[in-house]
Amino acid sequence: QVQLQESGPGLVKPSETLSLTCTVSGGSISGHYWSWIRQPPGKGLEWIGYIHYSGYSNYTPSLKTRVTMSVDTSKNQFSLRLSSVTAADTAVFYCARGMNLGPRIFDYWGQGTLVTVSS
Amino acid sequence: EIVMTQSPATLSVSPGERATLSCRASQTVSINLAWYQQKPGQAPRLLIYGASTRANGIPVRFSGSGSGTEFTLSISNLQSEDLAVYYCQQYNNWPPITFGQGTRLEIK
Numbered sequence: 001q002v003q004l005q006e007s008g009p010g011l012v013k014p015s016e017t018l019s020l021t022c023t024v025s026g027g028s029i030s031g032h033y034w035s036w037i038r039q040p041p042g043k044g045l046e047w048i049g050y051i052h053y054s055g056y057s058n059y060t061p062s063l064k065t066r067v068t069m070s071v072d073t074s075k076n077q078f079s080l081r082l083s084s085v086t087a088a089d090t091a092v093f094y095c096a097r098g099m100n101l102g103p104r105i106f107d108y109w110g111q112g113t114l115v116t117v118s119s
Numbered sequence: 120e121i122v123m124t125q126s127p128a129t130l131s132v133s134p135g136e137r138a139t140l141s142c143r144a145s146q147t148v149s150i151n152l153a154w155y156q157q158k159p160g161q162a163p164r165l166l167i168y169g170a171s172t173r174a175n176g177i178p179v180r181f182s183g184s185g186s187g188t189e190f191t192l193s194i195s196n197l198q199s200e201d202l203a204v205y206y207c208q209q210y211n212n213w214p215p216i217t218f219g220q221g222t223r224l225e226i227k
Binding site: 035044045046047049058059060061062094099101102104105106107109110111112 | 120151153155161162163164165168169174175206208210213214215216217218219220221
């Protein structure tokens, strides 16, 4: 059974960079696309972007200038960096796997991690 | 960007009855549409993809239909554990992949 687990600081100061890692267990990171999705408290879901195990990535246009994703196949991990954060970036961040049938359909999700942006 | 609009915002249905949730796309997404269920305090769970294909382990009580711009998620024989927010998501035109704002399903 594939499992995903997000990790990283729960509190980030305004203007700094948010960094999260997703560790994949029970399966290989190879052969799939891996996404980050966020959910502000009490609100809906926003796709941030995805990265392929080869390193190819694609980001949502509204965040493109601030987002960087990377993958470490040796550790079965992928990561998110979001720069110049503000209070509007406060959210639960989920990592998710894209299906083989369709890399933009998310069949496995992490439990989510709340990141608060505050001084 | 394709905007996904879900209705109603909140739906209250009695146990054993059928719930019908709607999702409309601002332009055609063919059948490239998925539905997710998010129970309180949990991550979303994939229910339906390809507009009508149930994901692994999803009960037959859950069914999806539609194509183009109009889609429906139906839940028959409603159970108390179906209390959740349901999201539709298009993956036809991207980036960005976009979600609807969600329908909250309440059990009477």
